[in-house]
Amino acid sequence: MTNYVLDLISRSIAGGRVLPEHEEPSERVKPNKDAPADVSMLHAPPASRKESIALSGVFRSYANSRGSFTPALQNIDLEIEQGEFVCIVGPSGCGKSTLLHLLAGLDRPTTGEITVDGSPVRGPGTDRILLFQELGLFPWLTVRQNVEFGLKMAGVSRNERRDRARVFLRMVHLSHFEDHCIHQLSGGMKQRVALARSLALRPKILLMDEPFAALDAQTRDMLHDELERIWKETSPTIVFVTHNVREAVRLGDRVLLMSFRPGRIKSQFQVTLPRPRHVEDSDVAYLSKEILGQLREEIDRSFNAEYSREEKR
Amino acid sequence: MKKSVNQLIFVVGVLVLWEGLALLKLWPPYVFPTPQGVAESLWAGFADHSIWIGIGVSMRRVALGYAISVILGVLLGMLLMSSRFLEDTLGGLVLSLQSLPSICWLPIAVLWFGLTETAIIFVTITGSLLAVTQATKAGFDNVPRILSMAGRNLGAKGPQLFWHVLLPASLPYLVDGLKQGWAFAWRSLITGEMLFVTLGLGQLLMMGRDLNDINQVVAVMILIAALGYIVDGILFRRLETSLRDRWGLATAASN
Numbered sequence: 001m002t003n004y005v006l007d008l009i010s011r012s013i014a015g016g017r018v019l020p021e022h023e024e025p026s027e028r029v030k031p032n033k034d035a036p037a038d039v040s041m042l043h044a045p046p047a048s049r050k051e052s053i054a055l056s057g058v059f060r061s062y063a064n065s066r067g068s069f070t071p072a073l074q075n076i077d078l079e080i081e082q083g084e085f086v087c088i089v090g091p092s093g094c095g096k097s098t099l100l101h102l103l104a105g106l107d108r109p110t111t112g113e114i115t116v117d118g119s120p121v122r123g124p125g126t127d128r129i130l131l132f133q134e135l136g137l138f139p140w141l142t143v144r145q146n147v148e149f150g151l152k153m154a155g156v157s158r159n160e161r162r163d164r165a166r167v168f169l170r171m172v173h174l175s176h177f178e179d180h181c182i183h184q185l186s187g188g189m190k191q192r193v194a195l196a197r198s199l200a201l202r203p204k205i206l207l208m209d210e211p212f213a214a215l216d217a218q219t220r221d222m223l224h225d226e227l228e229r230i231w232k233e234t235s236p237t238i239v240f241v242t243h244n245v246r247e248a249v250r251l252g253d254r255v256l257l258m259s260f261r262p263g264r265i266k267s268q269f270q271v272t273l274p275r276p277r278h279v280e281d282s283d284v285a286y287l288s289k290e291i292l293g294q295l296r297e298e299i300d301r302s303f304n305a306e307y308s309r310e311e312k313r
Numbered sequence: 314m315k316k317s318v319n320q321l322i323f324v325v326g327v328l329v330l331w332e333g334l335a336l337l338k339l340w341p342p343y344v345f346p347t348p349q350g351v352a353e354s355l356w357a358g359f360a361d362h363s364i365w366i367g368i369g370v371s372m373r374r375v376a377l378g379y380a381i382s383v384i385l386g387v388l389l390g391m392l393l394m395s396s397r398f399l400e401d402t403l404g405g406l407v408l409s410l411q412s413l414p415s416i417c418w419l420p421i422a423v424l425w426f427g428l429t430e431t432a433i434i435f436v437t438i439t440g441s442l443l444a445v446t447q448a449t450k451a452g453f454d455n456v457p458r459i460l461s462m463a464g465r466n467l468g469a470k471g472p473q474l475f476w477h478v479l480l481p482a483s484l485p486y487l488v489d490g491l492k493q494g495w496a497f498a499w500r501s502l503i504t505g506e507m508l509f510v511t512l513g514l515g516q517l518l519m520m521g522r523d524l525n526d527i528n529q530v531v532a533v534m535i536l537i538a539a540l541g542y543i544v545d546g547i548l549f550r551r552l553e554t555s556l557r558d559r560w561g562l563a564t565a566a567s568n
Binding site: 007104106124125126129130132134135136137138139140149150152153154181183197201 | 457459460462463464465466467468469470471472473475477478481482484558559560
């Protein structure tokens with residue numbers, strides 16, 4: 001009875017009463033008492049290059065204040081391979097974040113279907129972890145408790161949680177800060193806590209929403225290197241949203257360019273440059289320039305849309 | 314350190330000003346209290362135990378009334394959050410009833426419970442229950458959406474999400490509301506105690522009026538304010554500070 005009421009409360013708060021929540025059949029992280037807490041457990045099962053995420057005919061619109069519907073995403077068809085690093089660039093308001101929320105199961109498409117490993121996405125699941133731009137770290141928990149959070153929800157024992165959290169804190173070079181409060185950390189450190197918290201669940205898919213946008217260039221460079229290293233070590237599929245084209249080319253196997261409202265995949269670029277790359281590399285700059293040219297058109301369109309709306313007032 | 318010096322200067326200043334006004338004898342002594350008169354009144358009250366008894370009785374009542382308010386208020390607040398229907402209907406009622414001053418509940422308390430202990434507790438509860446309810450609801454309403462999304466994204470749902478994300482996330486607001494509820498409970502209690510021979514501080518206040526003793530009236534008022542402040546400090550200030558530290562809300566200026 002109590003649990004039922006708490007559940008209702010949780011839903012009404014968390015869902016903002018807008019989104020219906022559905023029980024998802026997604027697999028949870030199972031407690032594994034036998035697994036030793038070493039780095040070997042970080043490795044995902046051998047990656048046979050197969051499709052991981054598939055979107056077909058995905059359409060998402062929102063009701064606006066005038067009673068009509070604003071399309072945010074239109075007709076998205078997309079396939080992402082297992083272990084692939086995909087970057088999405090586009091002007092503000094093109095639905096990049098919406099796309100990630102759909103993949104994370106925090107939002108649902110108006111029409112169309114999203115499948116992960118063949119099964120449709122019906123809600124959040126710990127096989128797909130979203131790293132929010134605002135991070136969403138829990139201020140009442142220490143750094144290590146934040147990293148342990150997902151494991152705790154999955155019912156992993158206290159000792160194993162601690163050991164696993166330490167492995168990932170070491171991975172993001174925050175071992176010495178495990179007992180710190182969140183507000184004591186710098187922006188880059190918070191970013192790494194959020195990354196460790198996401199990785200601790202060993203998600204098959206890591207969704208990142210402009211994770212490094214608020215950081216200074218040096219910190220961002222360093223985190224690019226770390227992210228690339230971690231990606232190689234744990235080989236998740238990564239969908240990385242950014243407005244920084246160079247960042248996209250620096251990191252991605254593939255860069256998708258989205259158009260301004262309604263969001264559509266306008267073009268795709270395969271990035272075959274050898275790794276490790278660097279944002280300053282001339283090859284990265286060259287490819288970025290090409291993508292940037294197309295992105296500018298979309299940005300102009302978004303500015304014009306804003307401008308004409310102001311004119312009408 | 315600097316804060317306590319400032320406070321000392323302030324208190325001394327007020328006393329000097331007060332004494333100065335009293336010396337001018339602008340008003341008759343039954344209208345304008347003097348510092349000495351109030352001090353004597355306090356001294357006499359402590360000496361004949363009437364103030365000690367008053368404090369004891371009032372504290373016991375407010376503890377009981379406040380405890381009931383907190384339990385019922387938090388439950389009611391959560392109930393309001395659990396359904397849109399209840400929020401739209403019961404929520405409006407709570408809001409409108411909360412605008413009633415606690416003295417409005419006195420007649421109904423007397424009619425229902427007579428001149429009894431229960432009537433006083435009832436008035437105390439009516440004063441603070443709805444404030445706690447409102448605060449609980451506001452606390453949950455104010456949970457940043459990003460935190461609940463992050464919680465769901467990391468696999469928390471239903472009761473788990475409530476205990477591990479929503480409750481801790483709303484804690485700073487909840488404590489704020491409990492603090493407000495305490496202030497309301499204390500005020501309502503004093504109102505209730507003015508009803509009849511209740512032995513509490515409220516009755517001591519009324520006794521001062523009946524005896525035309527302005528010094529006793531002011532003495533008891535000072536006592537009531539001081540007690541409210543002290544209990545607030547014991548119950549909430551430390552809790553608030555530690556929450557603020559933890560949540561990183563503390564400002565450098567807090568001292």
